[in-house]
Amino acid sequence: PISGFGHRLQIDLSKRDCNCCTHKRIPYPSRRKERKNAGPWICEELRDQPPMELLPVVLHRFFFDFSLTYVGAGMICSHLVNLSTLFGAVLSWGIMWPLISKQKGIWYPANVPESSMTSLFGYKSFMCVALIMGDGLYHFIKLTGITAKSLHAQSNRKHVKRAANEDTVSFHDLQRNEVFTREYIPNWLAYAGYASLSIIAIIVIPIMFRQAKWYYVVVAYVLAPVLGFSNAYGTGLTDMSMSYNYGKIALFIFAAWGGKDDGVIAGLVGCAIVKQLVQVSADLMHDYKTGHLTLTSPRSLLVGQAIGTVMGCIVAPSTFLLFYKAFDIGNPDGYWKAPYALIYRNMAILGVEGFSALPKRCLELSVACFAFSVLVNLVRDFSPQKYRNYVPLPMAMAVPFLVGANFAIDMCVGSLVVLAWHKMSRKEATLLMPAVASGFICGDGIWMFPSSLLSLAKVNPPICMKFTPGS
Numbered sequence: 188p189i190s191g192f193g194h195r196l197q198i199d200l201s202k203r204d205c206n207c208c209t210h211k212r213i214p215y216p217s218r219r220k221e222r223k224n225a226g227p228w229i230c231e232e233l234r235d236q237p238p239m240e241l242l243p244v245v246l247h248r249f250f251f252d253f254s255l256t257y258v259g260a261g262m263i264c265s266h267l268v269n270l271s272t273l274f275g276a277v278l279s280w281g282i283m284w285p286l287i288s289k290q291k292g293i294w295y296p297a298n299v300p301e302s303s304m305t306s307l308f309g310y311k312s313f314m315c316v317a318l319i320m321g322d323g324l325y326h327f328i329k330l331t332g333i334t335a336k337s338l339h340a341q342s343n344r345k346h347v348k349r350a351a352n353e354d355t356v357s358f359h360d361l362q363r364n365e366v367f368t369r370e371y372i373p374n375w376l377a378y379a380g381y382a383s384l385s386i387i388a389i390i391v392i393p394i395m396f397r398q399a400k401w402y403y404v405v406v407a408y409v410l411a412p413v414l415g416f417s418n419a420y421g422t423g424l425t426d427m428s429m430s431y432n433y434g435k436i437a438l439f440i441f442a443a444w445g446g447k448d449d450g451v452i453a454g455l456v457g458c459a460i461v462k463q464l465v466q467v468s469a470d471l472m473h474d475y476k477t478g479h480l481t482l483t484s485p486r487s488l489l490v491g492q493a494i495g496t497v498m499g500c501i502v503a504p505s506t507f508l509l510f511y512k513a514f515d516i517g518n519p520d521g522y523w524k525a526p527y528a529l530i531y532r533n534m535a536i537l538g539v540e541g542f543s544a545l546p547k548r549c550l551e552l553s554v555a556c557f558a559f560s561v562l563v564n565l566v567r568d569f570s571p572q573k574y575r576n577y578v579p580l581p582m583a584m585a586v587p588f589l590v591g592a593n594f595a596i597d598m599c600v601g602s603l604v605v606l607a608w609h610k611m612s613r614k615e616a617t618l619l620m621p622a623v624a625s626g627f628i629c630g631d632g633i634w635m636f637p638s639s640l641l642s643l644a645k646v647n648p649p650i651c652m653k654f655t656p657g658s
Contacts, residue, residue: 254597259627261601262620267576268583269598275584276592284311294547308519309546312533315588317553319530321560322581323432329568330429334417363479370484381412392456398449399456403441407460410437414461415468422469430469434462435534442538450539455531513639519589526589 261269287310291297301307385408393401414433422428435458442454471492478488515521517528542550560581567578587595601624608616 254593254631255627256631257594257597258601258604259624259631261598262605262624262627264598264601266602266605268580269595269602271579271581271583272587272595273592273599274579276587276595278584279311279314279588280592283314290548305546310549310552311588312529313537313545313549313553314556315585316530316534316537317556318560318581318585318588320435320534321557322564322585323429323435325561325564327429327432331417363482366482367479367485370486372485372489381408388460392460396452396456398445398452400449400453403444403453403457404460407437407441407457408464411461411464415465418465419468419472422472428466428469430462430466433465434458437461438531438534439538442535445539447539451532451535454535454538458531458535509639509643510635513642524590526586529589 284307287294288307291307295306295309299306303309385405388408389401389404392399392404418429418433437460438454438458440454441457442450444450445453474488474492475485477483478485510516510523514523516523517525519529537545545553563578563581567575570578605616605620608620
């Protein structure tokens with residue numbers, strides 16, 4: 188027996204009579220085809236056991252699911268990030284969701300499944316979106332102000348002589364500047380490349396997504412260079428990319444423009460276009476700065492980026508199709524929840540339908556979450572430096588709202604490993620911790636490929652793990 192929340196762990200080697208999510212065929216509403224082996228190779232079942240009704244609702248998601256990916260991520264992330272996720276898990280799954288569940292039949296219909304947007308899931312998703320939007324909007328305004336202030340300060344430096352600057356530049360910097368300018372990329376190539384790729388996108392994207400009209404794509408490609416410059420400059424100043432926030436703004440614009448018939452898909456497509464174009468500008472500036480420091484040719488960097496992009500156009504769809512056929516992607520109760528897919532879809536619905544899409548009292552709770560997110564950021568920025576590390580991060584708090592508390596527990600287990608290792612040998616932990624964490628993440632990720640092949644071949648896992656109430 189393994190003690191923990193009054194449970195013991197049972198390992199069933201005879202999978203013949205197992206009815207867990209891996210061995211039992213349970214069709215998910217979004218995918219009517221009967222599928223087998225939708226779960227991981229060794230599955231951890233907790234929620235769907237009948238004896239779970241004997242436990243308090245606050246424990247439904249508080250368990251350790253042996254995910255080494257999240258344990259490794261917790262070892263790399265700061266303790267503040269991990270504790271923020273745990274705080275968000277306690278706030279949501281420990282307090283808010285049980286209290287809202289008691290309003291079943293009053294705030295939302297009792298005969299609607301909890302996975303419906305008009306039921307408990309609506310509160311989960313929109314309150315999560317409110318936290319993310321509050322944090323994103325705050326940092327967007329903050330970084331825009333920093334960028335504008337920096338540009339204004341640079342424009343006022345008119346009396347600095349070039350000769351004085353040249354006297355202070357070191358020999359190595361002059362050498363780097365010479366290599367970087369000698370292999371510069373012509374402006375005509377940049378303009379021609381962007382124009383040609385824009386034309387291809389204007390033709391191809393409406394064919395792939397009929398809801399995304401060609402003029403939506405034109406507007407997205409016109410806005411992207413301006414937003415990309417702003418994001419690249421802000422990222423260089425603060426090391427924080429706001430591309431996802433630019434994408435969310437574009438999502439609401441295109442969703443409202445598309446209307447009720449086409450708004451959701453149009454908003455998601457417009458969001459993806461703007462986000463990707465804005466993000467790649469900041470990434471390229473990082474790469475070019477690295478190339479400048481390492482005396483690397485900018486043209487070689489551009490060719491490498493182009494080759495990587497072409498490879499991504501082949502590898503990414505192939506990987507997606509493999510996962511889509513092998514696993515139950517997008518099931519809120521499954522292993523591969525894809526929470527951000529639900530978040531962005533709900534934001535698009537909100538952009539199309541407005542506040543009428545929200546369940547009862549959901550708007551007030553979402554506004555409270557939005558205000559809480561902004562307030563926490565204000566407290567963090569205006570607090571003394573020694574107290575800032577004790578203020579939680581709203582973005583990290585929002586993730587467990589949809590994913591579940593087990594995600595936060597996995598991350599905190601990573602923090603515990605770091606603390607214990609530092610206690611035993613600080614020097615060894617500092618040196619080896621990134622390698623061990625990367626090994627956890629890479630090993631767990633690499634196993635997904637043979638796991639998906641085994642699932643496609645309909646090979647059952649040899650071991651099934653499940654939690655039952657302890658006595």
